[in-house]
Amino acid sequence: MPDPVRSSPDPIRLARIQRRFSEFATEYAALPLYSTVCRHVAHDDETASLLLAARPGQARPVLWLAALHHLVLRNPDLPAARWYPSVTGAASVATGDPWPDVRLTVLDHVDELTRLIATHGTQTNEVNRAVYVAVGLAAATVDSGDVPLAIVELGASAGLLLGVDQYAVELSSPTGSALLGDGGSAVRCSGEDRSGVGALLTAAGAALPAVRGRVGVDLEPVDLASVDEVRWLEACLWPEVPGRIERFRAAADLLRPDPPTVLRGDMVDRLTDAVTLARTDAGGGAHVVVLSSWAMTYLPAPRRRDLAAVLDELAGTVSHLSWLTAEPRGCVPGLDEPEVALEGNTVLGLQRWRHGHALPPTVLGTCHPHGAWIDASLPPSPS
Ligand SMILES: C[S@@+](CC[C@H](N)C(=O)[O-])C[C@H]1O[C@@H](n2cnc3c(N)ncnc32)[C@H](O)[C@@H]1O
Missing domain, CATH: 3.40.50 (Rossmann fold)
Known part of the structure; x- marks a missing residue:
């Protein structure tokens, strides 16, 4: 699998992906965690480039977000996990700026996140x-x-x-x-x-x-x-x-x-x-x-x-x-x-x-x- 972070990313595709993060952040400004994360990813090549691994037609911020959500659901001790009400419960979720923890977690798990992004699409059962x-x-x-x-x-x-x-x-x-x-x-x-x-x-x-x-x-x-299939659905x-x-x-x-x-x-x-x-x-x-x-x-x-x-x-x-x-x-x-x-x-x-x-x-x-x-x-x- 090509490594989207270490190989040099296609700048046009990456710019398109980052624009989608920016649009997501604006559209869903009412979601503090997801809008903040997307606003940062829109200007952060290293984290955004993971989405280059997505299958054709799947390179959407929701897939990137689902992959990270899957990671923290599986590893509740990771730094980013404390920002997720789905992990901590709504009463115990951290407050402030989630980006430093999120960025650290993403860059520490590039291989795992890239694999998830390359092999999954988003799915729902509401x-x-x-x-x-x-x-x-x-x-x-x-x-x-x-x-x-x-x-x-x-x-x-x-x-x-x-x-x-x-x-x-x-x-x-x-x-x-x-x-x-x-x-x-x-x-x-x-x-x-x-x-x-x-x-x-x-x-x-x-x-x-x-x-x-x-x-x-x-x-x-x-x-x-x-367990894994249900966790992916939950992560979406x-x-x-x-x-x-x-x-x-x-x-x-x-x-x-x-x-x-x-x-x-x-x-x-x-x-x-x-x-x-x-x-x-x-x-x-x-x-x-x-x-x-x-x-x-x-x-x-x-x-x-x-x-x-x-x-x-x-x-x-x-x-x-x-x-x-x-x-x-x-x-x-x-x-x-x-x-x-x-x-x-x-x-x-x-x-x-x-x-x-x-x-x-x-x-x-x-x-x-x-x-x-x-x-x-x-x-x-x-x-
Ligand atoms: C947005 S989800 C909705 C799931 C569920 N009906 C709900 O409302 O929560 C759409 C589902 O349709 C399935 N799907 C899409 N095209 C299909 C097709 N041609 N035949 C069978 N399932 C299909 C997808 O795999 C996905 O699980």
């Missing part, structure tokens, strides 16, 4: 997205009564959202709060309910049904039993967002003893396998909800249409089939999204087939990309 997944599942199943539920997640990562019914999902609004899932769970997810959808669900008698079958598909599934989270890492750890711990199956492969190619497996687990008559959260955005447009065609075909054999999507605007074929720019950038969509008949696609609403708020309503009754 547990608080259970807020919009829970609302979407309750909305999708509002007409299917006691029919058992099977969920199939496309782009499932470690499969943490497949455990949604085992988490406590709290929707809070000025007029009260609603709870979906398991209120006693150690995994606490919460979001502001801007439209009172929690009260609508309660009034409709709609709850988050028990999930009888759960299967994911991912190009690079993360194995919850692998930003340590300064309160509650995020704790929630991630709680969910991984909860699901680890009986993790959901996540099939390796492309979501279009493996969709039918995943649905078959989920129906086997849940029972042949199960209502299958195929869901995707920030995953179809990675598909080129023709593959999105291929995915829709596979679902249409599956509707011929699955009597209750729903497709729940939480994606940036413009990713999901068939959804008639409003023309206006949508706040929050995540559109919650629902398409349903009942006994082979396609119901009109519905935009349920919009939500924060990590479930911090939701503004959604229930779909029209299928009658």
Whole structure:
């Protein structure tokens, strides 16, 4: 592997990388650790040049930050570690200027960090997205009564959202709060309910049904039993967002003893396998909800249409089939999204087939990309 520090770096690429650090520092100025570190790396060739080792298209500050976060999670005694709430706990994190410790740690671990940067990409599995997944599942199943539920997640990562019914999902609004899932769970997810959808669900008698079958598909599934794979996923989270890492750890711990199956492969190619497996687990008559959260955005447009065609075909054999999507605007074929720019950038969509008949696609609403708020309503009754 070329040594980006000791061999002379390509000045044009390095300047481009340093500009990205500078932009990151400006955009995320509210994060004291990450913005300070990025502001310094933007002017420090030795530390910035580690990112030259990244795979094509991956040379982004978040990868550099994830590699360092991984290092300190694994070695909590390193000087930089005391600046990470994810290592020390929020109450004990150091205050002042983190850069001297961070720079020392980076330069002492150039080989290890370079290897991480050269062999990894960033990946996420954001547990608080259970807020919009829970609302979407309750909305999708509002007409299917006691029919058992099977969920199939496309782009499932470690499969943490497949455990949604085992988490406590709290929707809070000025007029009260609603709870979906398991209120006693150690995994606490919460979001502001801007439209009172929690009260609508309660009034409709709609709850988050028990999930009888759960299967994911991912190009690079993360194995919850692998300490190193889970640590990388954790390292990709930003340590300064309160509650995020704790929630991630709680969910991984909860699901680890009986993790959901996540099939390796492309979501279009493996969709039918995943649905078959989920129906086997849940029972042949199960209502299958195929869901995707920030995953179809990675598909080129023709593959999105291929995915829709596979679902249409599956509707011929699955009597209750729903497709729940939480994606940036413009990713999901068939959804008639409003023309206006949508706040929050995540559109919650629902398409349903009942006994082979396609119901009109519905935009349920919009939500924060990590479930911090939701503004959604229930779909029209299928009658
Ligand atoms: C941003 S992550 C979202 C993970 C999870 N759905 C969540 O919301 O936390 C996107 C995931 O989609 C996966 N992915 C991207 N393209 C894919 C494809 N063509 N087939 C299957 N998985 C894919 C990635 O590997 C990654 O795990």
